[in-house]
Amino acid sequence: GQQLNQSPQSMFIQEGEDVSMNCTSSSIFNTWLWYKQDPGEGPVLLIALYKAGELTSNGRLTAQFGITRKDSFLNISASIPSDVGIYFCAGNSGTYKYIFGTGTRLKVLA
Amino acid sequence: GAGVSQSPSNKVTEKGKDVELRCDPISGHTALYWYRQSLGQGLEFLIYFQGNSAPDKSGLPSDRFSAERTGGSVSTLTIQRTQQEDSAVYLCASSLVGVYNEQFFGPGTRLTVL
Numbered sequence: 001g002q003q004l005n006q007s008p009q010s011m012f013i014q015e016g017e018d019v020s021m022n023c024t025s026s027s028i029f030n031t032w033l034w035y036k037q038d039p040g041e042g043p044v045l046l047i048a049l050y051k052a053g054e055l056t057s058n059g060r061l062t063a064q065f066g067i068t069r070k071d072s073f074l075n076i077s078a079s080i081p082s083d084v085g086i087y088f089c090a091g092n093s094g095t096y097k098y099i100f101g102t103g104t105r106l107k108v109l110a
Numbered sequence: 111g112a113g114v115s116q117s118p119s120n121k122v123t124e125k126g127k128d129v130e131l132r133c134d135p136i137s138g139h140t141a142l143y144w145y146r147q148s149l150g151q152g153l154e155f156l157i158y159f160q161g162n163s164a165p166d167k168s169g170l171p172s173d174r175f176s177a178e179r180t181g182g183s184v185s186t187l188t189i190q191r192t193q194q195e196d197s198a199v200y201l202c203a204s205s206l207v208g209v210y211n212e213q214f215f216g217p218g219t220r221l222t223v224l
Contacts, residue, residue, distance in 0.1 A: 042116075100152055
């Protein structure tokens, strides 16, 4: 099935560093979601975005709904070891169906 | 309130046996989704329920897979005559319908077919 392109696929960073990842689509979306999945768990919703250009924060996480409505960005500031996991984006064009990204695997080195 | 729950959390079965996976959505969520996630992979859509109806079954990989939902709540995903390639984590999600239709996921059922 269709998947969104997420970049980077994986990243190793030092504790305390900031992290940036993005998600791109060939289609216009009305909603962007960002999830984090820990090993052995289901994805947990981090941030939901509903409007082009919208910037939303959740603690150290900040996500943006791209102005073209075809991309979204997630930033994590001052990373800590528990930020490790897989981050997924998901986009919706106004229907019931979300298209999910391929995931960004984050590893934090203490 | 309670989130999405799934049972069992782990299931080991022998090739050829049937399995049933259960999902209890968030109360009031009329939309329910099943996904499959193979090791280290993304989410593969299986089926979507609106109430007790399944208007989109397009992701079910074969006729060995079926799902039902009763009372607009609990859903069961059944895999008949399991094969080794069915081994994966099966995730359930539920949502409201409308603009704010974010999907909330359960913890998943890890299925291993020996």
